[in-house]
Amino acid sequence: MKKLMLMAALAVFGFTNVNAQDDATSGGQTSEGKWLIEANTGNAMLGTTGLYFSSSDGSSEYNIGLDGGYFIIDDLAIKAGLGYGGFSPDEGDSTSSFSYRLGAKYYFKSMIPVTIDLTGASGDGVENYAGETPLWLGFGAGYAWFISDNVSIEPGLRYNLSLNEDYTDEGVFQFNVGFALHF
Numbered sequence: 094m095k096k097l098m099l100m101a102a103l104a105v106f107g108f109t110n111v112n113a114q115d116d117a118t119s120g121g122q123t124s125e126g127k128w129l130i131e132a133n134t135g136n137a138m139l140g141t142t143g144l145y146f147s148s149s150d151g152s153s154e155y156n157i158g159l160d161g162g163y164f165i166i167d168d169l170a171i172k173a174g175l176g177y178g179g180f181s182p183d184e185g186d187s188t189s190s191f192s193y194r195l196g197a198k199y200y201f202k203s204m205i206p207v208t209i210d211l212t213g214a215s216g217d218g219v220e221n222y223a224g225e226t227p228l229w230l231g232f233g234a235g236y237a238w239f240i241s242d243n244v245s246i247e248p249g250l251r252y253n254l255s256l257n258e259d260y261t262d263e264g265v266f267q268f269n270v271g272f273a274l275h276f
Contacts, residue, residue: 122239122275123200129162129170131247131273141212142174142194143269151183160194168200172210190216200237206247208233211256225260229253233269247271 135143135156142158158176165171174194181187196210213228235249253265 122243122245123164123168123170123203125164125166127164128276129160129164129172129198129273130276131160131162131271132158133160133269133271135176135269141178141192141214142176152181154178154180156192158192162198168203170198172196172198172208188217190214194231196231204237204239206233206235206237206249208251212253225257227260228256229265230256235269235271237273243275245271245273245275247273 133143135141135145135158141156142160143156144158145154145156147154156176156178158174158178160172160174162170162172172194174192176192176194177189178192179187179189192212192214194210194212196208198206198208200206208231210231211228212231213226215226231251231253233249233251235247237245237247239245248268248270251267251269253267255261255264
């Protein structure tokens with residue numbers, strides 16, 4: 094599955110539309126005063142503002158969320174996101190969680206987004222055995238493929254460093270695909 098996602102990302106990078114990129118490099122979509130709304134694929138382990146659904150052996154897990162941002166200068170957006178998710182086991186009680194994200198996103202040459210953000214979660218079922226909740230510092234980079242004047246597809250790689258060692262001391266590496274509206 095990871096190889097398939099990597100191949101898809103390479104195909105997206107390789108088959109970009111030259112006209113859309115010419116428009117993107119002019120800075121129109123990422124210029125000061127513009128807004129950004131995005132939805133990303135998520136990761137079930139993290140408190141997330143992304144979208145995902147997973148079902149296995151009668152249990153299901155889901156999350157829905159969005160990030161929004163405002164470009165304070167050309168190519169630099171300050172972002173915030175919210176998400177809500179839940180887990181329904183085959184047996185036992187269902188749980189739910191609320192996630193948040195605060196950070197910044199910079200577009201090098203108006204098409205290579207680099208992000209840094211803080212992500213956390215709270216709610217019933219997100220605590221570990223010691224009652225601690227997750228808090229992550231995330232670093233990401235990718236490529237913004239502008240398929241129209243206002244829409245981009247942004248595949249990328251992300252590393253999440255745990256800031257709460259009582260929750261977990263392991264980082265999480267992930268591949269995301271983002272869909273963004275620029276206006």
